[in-house]
Amino acid sequence: MLSIYGRSHTLCDGISRRSALKIGAFAFGAATQFTLADVLRAEQSQGKTSHKAVINIFLGGGPPHQDMWEIKTEAPADVKGEFKPISTKVPGLQIGECFPKIASMADKFAFLRSVVGAKGGHDGIQCTTGRDDQAFRAVGGWPSMGALLSKMYGPVDLSVPPFVGLAAKTQHGPWGDSGKPGFLGAPFTAFKPEGDGMSDMKLNGVNKGQLGDRKTLLTSFDRLRREIDANPAFRGADSATEKALDVLTSSRLIEALDVSKEPEKVRARYGDGKPYQFQYDGAPTCNDQLLMARRLVEAGARCVTLSYGRWDSHGKNFDLVRDHGAKLDQGVTALVEDLDARGMLQDVTVIAWGEFGRTPRINKDAGRDHWPQVSCALLAGGNLKTGQAIGSTNRLGEHAATRPVTFGDIFATLWQSMGINPETTTIDDPSGRPTHLVEGHAIRELV
Secondary structure, eight states, X not given: OBOOOOSTTBOTTSOBHHHHTEEOOOSSSOOSOEEHHHHHHHHHHTTTSOOOEEEEXXXXXXXXXXXXXXXXXXXXXXXXXXXXXXXXXXXXXXXETTOXXXXXXXXXXXXXXXXXXXXXXSSSHHHHHSSOTTTTGGGTOOOOHHHHHHHHHOOSSTTSOSEEEOOOOOSSGGGGOOOOOGGGOGGGSOBOSSGGGGGGGGTTTOOHHHHHHHHHHHHHHHHHTHHHHTSGGGTTHHHHHXXXXXXXXXXXXXHHHOGGGSOHHHHHHHOOOOSOOSOTTSOOOOHHHHHHHHHHHHHTOSEEEEEOOOOOOSSOHHHHXXXXXXXXXXXXXXXXXXXXXXXXXXXXXXXEEOSOEEOSSOOTTSOOOEETTOEEEEEEETTOOOSEEEOXXXXXXXXXXXXXXXHHHHHHHHHHHTTOOTTTOEEEOTTSOEEESOSSOOOTTTO
């Protein structure tokens, strides 16, 4: 929002000179006001430095680890299921047959096959924070990565929120959670371009016409106080105000959200994920959001989260994986290729994972049930050492047989991939005590 009233140098018409040159941070997670100098300084930096970011793809419902990245070829039929392994670009590394595009680019991916520590809740809390729902619960909960990035580093570009949540509202609400601000509070909530968040796209309800009226007010005020403006300290204020208003009225955020601006061949490479199958009370397989995530990061977002598909396969597990897997295969490879082609892949970390795995034994409905004992994750970018699989499960896919990694370890890896040392970086909790960002250690094979 714009701030035009203040305390200093108040004149007879009730408007202060200092306030006339002050522009607020408009509902994009910032908790402070920015002076005109701050706005222009940020504008000068645009396009001159890259920034690190994370795209967090939540596979809500619990994807089946043994049907994706580690096919259990030696297990009996009622455990192994219908899928066969296929070879990848990395010699000796095989993954599930539903992911041929990822297989052809396996050198760009890391496959985590032994994720442990899931608490079993049908929500994304561990995938947005690295901690369970009990962490700091008495004071509002532990903040998500996007909220922490907003608090610690603020926006890259003042017209683009640092934390964007693309997850649409789902009938099972926790699957549409973009990541909560926890004890940091509402100013660090994810910006959501759908639903109530649409008002944020209009600068918190201030439209361009109203900005023009305020601009006229400032111009009238400057004419009235011409003798003050003649002071060298105020020279150029009109052009500076014009420039600042241009920053705030720029369409950079709205442009980033409009994937129709992309060439047709780029949009075709991502696909749209339609028709949406097996969605029920979960998220659609919306490949457009993967493209949108790239555009948002390119525009200045530090963290983009989205919920992709509904993987709760108590029935028809193999039909679901064929559908969701093929669409994810197309979208995530397009995203990684796109980031690489634009020189962004080393700075942007991509992760796709769910809240837990699924049972080794196939049930009577050709489904797999909840299995918190072990799950999986897919990683790319972030200057990580990709082209490898880390960990394994036992013959039946029941538990981690080698190299178990926790949600905290994965988050420590994400933080480090963004240039932030998880061993030394802290944030003050509500009592003022410095607290490490995560309980875990970066996965040494990746960093």
